[in-house]
Amino acid sequence: MSEVDRQRSARPRHSALFVPAGNERALSRALERGADVVILDLEDATAPEAKIAAREAAARFLTRRERTDTVEVVLRVNGIGTPFAGDDLAMAARCAPDAVLLPKVEGEVALETAARMLDEQRRSADLSLWAMIETPLGIARAVDIAMAGNEAAMRLDCLVAGTNDLMKETGVAPSPGRAFLTPWLMQVVLAARSAGLDVLDGVYNDFADRAGFEAECAAGRAMGFDGKTVIHPAQIEPANVAFGIDPQARAEAEAIVAAFASPQNAGRGVIALDGRMVERLHLEAAERLLARARLVDRKDNR
Known part of the structure; x- marks a missing residue:
C-alpha cells in the first residue's frame, strides 16, 4: 500500500x-x-x-x-x-x-x-x-x-x-x-x-x-x-x-465490503474470502470503487 x-x-x-x-x-x-x-x-x-x-x-x-x-x-x-x-x-x-x-x-x-x-x-x-x-x-x-x-x-x-x-x-x-x-x-x-x-x-x-x-x-x-x-x-x-467499472470488479468489491462488515471479522486486518487472503488495503480499494460506481450510477440516471 x-x-x-x-x-x-x-x-x-x-x-x-x-x-x-x-x-x-x-x-x-x-x-x-x-x-x-x-x-x-x-x-x-x-x-x-x-x-x-x-x-x-x-x-x-x-x-x-x-x-x-x-x-x-x-x-x-x-x-x-x-x-x-x-x-x-x-x-x-x-x-x-x-x-x-x-x-x-x-x-x-x-x-x-x-x-x-x-x-x-x-x-x-x-x-x-x-x-x-x-x-x-x-x-x-x-x-x-x-x-x-x-x-x-x-x-x-x-x-x-x-x-x-x-x-x-x-x-x-x-x-x-x-x-x-x-x-x-x-x-x-x-x-x-x-x-x-x-x-x-x-x-x-x-x-x-x-x-x-x-x-x-x-x-x-x-x-x-x-x-x-x-x-x-x-x-x-x-x-x-x-475505463468504466467492470461488473465483475464491482461484484468482487461488494463481496469484500460485506465480508469485512461481518461481525465475525470485526477488527481483523486480514480475512479469507473465496479461497484467497484479503487485506484492509483491498477493503479501502473496494470502498473507493463502490463510491465511484455510485457516482456513475447517479450520472447515468440523471
Whole structure:
C-alpha cells in the first residue's frame, strides 16, 4: 500500500472533454455531453489575441453553472510565466472551478507558484490542482512533481499526459500502439500512483476513427490510466465504456465490503474470502470503487 497520506479521488474520470473556453456554443452544451470531466481550455485552444475574451466567457460559464457531483469542471489556464497566468488564476479563485489544470509542468516551482497565487485571493481553499506532463523535462521529473504536489499546500489531485506536445518536443512520430511513447506514459502512471493521484491518458486526434480510439483506450486502461482526455463528443461514450467499472470488479468489491462488515471479522486486518487472503488495503480499494460506481450510477440516471 502507498505510504502517501492522500487517497485517490472516488470521482469517476473516465472521460475528460477539452472545450475551447471562447466557444460559447460548445460551452452551452458541454455539461450535457456525458463526460465525467469538462476542461475549459484557455491555453492551446485559444489564440493569444482571444485570451481575454475566452477568460471572460469561462468566467460567465463558471458563475452560471449549477454545481454537480457527477460532472467536474476544470479550468486549463495558461502556463506559469506567461503574461496570462496571473489573470487566469485570479479568475479561477473568483469563479471556483472544481480544479485548475496547469500546462507543461516541469517541476514543483509551477505548483508552488500557482498555489501561492490562488491563496493570495483568499477564496480558493477548495480548489485542487491538476498538472499536465507533456515535455521531456516533465517526464524526467514526473515522480518529483507528483510527490511534491502531494503536500497539502500544493493540493495536486491528478496528472494528465499531454501526448501531442510530448511528440512535438521530442520528435517522436505517431505510430500504431504508441510504441515509442508507451515507456514515457508508464512513467506518468508510476508517478501518479507513487503519490496517490489519478492519471489521465492523452488525446486521440482522429475523432472519426472510432476503432483506433477504442484500441488506444483499451491500451490506456491496461497501462493503468483512470481515463482519457478527449477532443470531440463522439469520443466520450467509448471512453466511458473502456475505463468504466467492470461488473465483475464491482461484484468482487461488494463481496469484500460485506465480508469485512461481518461481525465475525470485526477488527481483523486480514480475512479469507473465496479461497484467497484479503487485506484492509483491498477493503479501502473496494470502498473507493463502490463510491465511484455510485457516482456513475447517479450520472447515468440523471
